Amino acid sequence: MKDPAFVFEQIHLEVARNASDDFNLFHDKHKWLQITHNPFKGPIVLGFQLNTFIEYQMRLYREANHENQIIEQNDLRFSNYQITFVNALRPRQEFHLDIKKTLIKTIPNLTLGNRIALKSENKTILLGFKKETHDPLFLAATSFDQLPDLNKLKDKTMVPGSDYFLKHKYMHNGNAKNFLSGSLAEQSDYFDELNHLAHYPEIFPCSLTSGALLEKAQLEDHDFKSNPMVYTSHELSVDRHHLSQVKDNDTLHILVKQLPESRENTLNQTNIMLRTYECYGLLEHNEILFRAKMNLVPLEEILKNLGQT
Template sequence: MNEQPFTFNQIHIEAARNASDDFNLFHDKHKWLQITHNPFKGPIVLGFQLNAMIEYQLYLHREAHHENRIISENGLRFSNYQITYVNAVRPDRELYLDIKKTLIKTIPELTLSNRISIKSDNKTVLLGSKKETQTPLFLADTDFSNLPDLNTLPNCSTVPDSPYFLKRKYVNNGNAKNFLSGSLAEQAVYFDELNGLVEYPEMFPCSLASGALLLKAQIEDRHDFKRNPMVYTSHSISVNREHLRELNNNHKLHILVKQLPESKSRTLNNTNIMLRVYECYGLLEDTKVLFRARLCLVPLEKLLNGLYNPPIG
């Protein structure tokens, strides 16, 4: 267990949500009150913000234990996150991150893995793992060869003859730095223009998927975010670090979102609450797949009507 507690303040939430275009009312210091039956009694920290904090602390862990050499020498170019959100995180509360000892497995392929958890007020708020692999662990078989040239399509539109909603973003160093600062990460580890250091963190481009989901719901479904709010239950993410190194200031990123039909085969913790599952991809301008993510959500109402009782507080 990390003996040093972490604390997010509202300014950290503001920095992270502004940098990632996340306009979810749950994070707004004023508009959280407009959410019907909001149990959180104030703004809450972004899921991707917690992910980024974990990314940075695992970077420090790898450095301290000389594990980056193993990753480099064995071509472990995929960084994989499996995160389950157990509870919401409020600002001004102490958090404790626990990173378990790194396990190295060779079957079926070489993998470095760490189990992680975050606790606050002696309650678990997040569980998960991070694994370094040669191949992506999530959505590895998706084929984009039949897609049209995404550069020619309107922003915030449906890709013709496909199930994908397209959100186009131009990443920039300033937003990435703000996202890092909002996630309690040291931006100087990733950016030092005087010395030619520009290395985007793994979670920043992935975090832009949240804004894409919000826009898809707003444009296609005319979703009412006040009366029918949704909350994340889990993230499963694979990031290609080799492609990440190609990302630079003002580079174009195509974010593709595919919503899966609700199914009784995909429910929350064996309850009858069906998950809202989205497959999200970040493609560089030359269609290289930067990240693959499966994001699961449920309506807040379902969590509060007695069908499921998470430790919200």
């Protein structure tokens, strides 16, 4: 049976941008024109918007295949996403998601995993996998036992004695609902006031890192018009135990560490150096809600590599 086709409209982008405070020009229905050498000829869908669409479709897949029992019985508390972005997706562009059959591995530890691919107009938009594990797959060794009280630190500053930029955010049910709707997910599966249901989706807290990165770049006087950056990959590990405790108006401390650029860390099959960020979402008592490793590159470097500038 052919996979169903889905379509984002521009209003979906507007809703997702507003819900996550993402002011990247690439998604703006007017300001995309201000980006130098923009090859996309219009606004493009947010990376975390696509991730949330995948999260919801994987949720439906797990339910249909009765896999949640395995996850619960084996305490596979971490939801992991590894996404490589290949092409951009525009509004009104039909796309399909292919989810490969679940593979269950027991060595070295129990893992449920699925390959995924999102395609449109015979082009691959993204590739990756979704895995359920007992321990985080990404940035697992990081600990924040020695951090000062983040609640007392000023927003958009460096954490003393560390390499981390700090951004304070606040979880709001309304924003999460809007982000779900903007990502073609059914919000009532997560929030239903009449049935006292309020369970945050996995990707929404992670999506707030985009705004944090933009604010960090803004403080560094980055020129978003002449030197735009694009995501090449996301690696995310979300702790479902902590996620289940998140409530409306809870504080989320986002920590961002920018790694030095290196010739040893380049975009596949090119000499384009990646700009890598390690990001974490911490709750009130420094519990790590999510770990995210994200790679970006200047759009200009990609176009040079393709011979388009």
